[in-house]
Amino acid sequence: MKQKTPEEKQQIVILGGGFAGIRAALDLHNYLHNDDRYEIVVVDRKDYQTYYAGLYEAATTEHGRVEARRVKQTVTIPFTEIFNRTKVKVFKGFIERIDIIDGKIITDSRILSFDYLVIAMGSIADFYGIPNLDKFGYTLKSLEDAIMIRDRVEDLIVKQDSAQIVVGGGGFAGAEFVGELHNLLKHECQHHNKKLENFKIMVVEGGTSFLPGLSEKVAQLVAVRLAHMKIETRFSTLITEAARDYVTLNNKEKVNCDLLIWTGGIRSCRLPVASDLERDKKDRTISTPNLNLRGFQNVFIAGDNVCFIDLNTKKPVPQTAQEAIRQGKHVAKNIFRLIKKRPLHIYHAGPSRFVIPVTGKYAIFYTSNLIISGFAGWLIRKFADLRYFISVLPWWTAFKYWLFENKIFMKND
Structure with missing residues (x-):
């Protein structure tokens, strides 16, 4: 040096x-x-941090109730707010x-x-080299992605009397997203006088269940919750090609697809x-x-x-x-x-704790020896959000962000 x-x-x-x-x-x-x-x-x-944990909610806010600029306020924190009163400089x-x-x-x-x-x-x-997936699949990795998905869902319901939305991937992002997507379809169909049963959701997952690699009990809780919404699932199934209005599966079946959302990996x-x-x-x-x-x-x-x-x-x-x-x-x-010229410390990974929201005021809190589901799990998730905001913002600013986020997102419950 x-x-x-x-x-x-x-x-x-x-x-x-x-x-x-x-x-x-x-x-x-x-x-x-x-x-x-x-x-x-x-x-x-960018000049803000994206709060990725809220993107699935931002993508499923109802178009007529929440303006795009307000959606941005729910999942972004300006660096000026985070680094106010610090010596940290930000260069865009x-x-x-x-x-x-x-x-x-x-x-x-x-x-x-x-x-x-x-x-x-x-x-x-990660598109895994699947032909045309990057061209026709919508991802959920940014505020812009969330707004595009929201606008596309609105467009489908306004212009069509029926549609099928395919979600590729049943991991954390996919499981969280599809339940809220169902709620969005329900609200939009009511608003535009369309029949909800004509708008289908299909989840395609390469593993044998939701949340591959996690507890079987947690996967079953997610599956039961989503089954009540009549969401179709295809496990042990892969998307092998994407096109403008269909996807091809590894069994050679072509599935009609008006909107493809890819949450299958990063x-x-x-x-x-x-x-x-x-x-x-x-x-x-x-x-x-x-x-x-x-x-x-x-x-x-x-x-x-x-x-x-x-x-x-x-x-x-x-x-x-x-x-x-x-x-x-x-x-x-x-x-x-x-x-300070001291020896470096070795990094040790921390314990795994997950909170998986599955539509509405329902979530599953999971550790290696504890599972809490339902409204209690949802409360844990909400306080996890607040805890993060407090860790990067003054407490009064953090509380303001948290209240605003909940005010907007609860409109879709």
């Missing part, structure tokens, strides 16, 4: 303003707020290249130098790094046990970009918001330890 003159500040650059990047920036501020030798910069192509830009060796970040409008780097640029939808965004990095099949970069890159002690990686092998299970840690937050905290701590 090059030596700085006394007048120059050490640059800590964080690429990405998601769960991991935000947590790393806030914790680094807490460690270094009294030390003027360091500058913390977050780089993101598109990252074109990361030069790890020379310590440079090349964006579409300027070049940034770094002394310490955190890569947390997030993920993209992969790390391809990092524009000018060095060879060891990656897994999901494009995640393999890190050291300390969450930094091999050979580059000052470069850390977190969130959906990292493939971290759990020391106990010997398997990659799942790509979840709670893991991203833990990793953001850990890289901040290790950067501070580097600055």
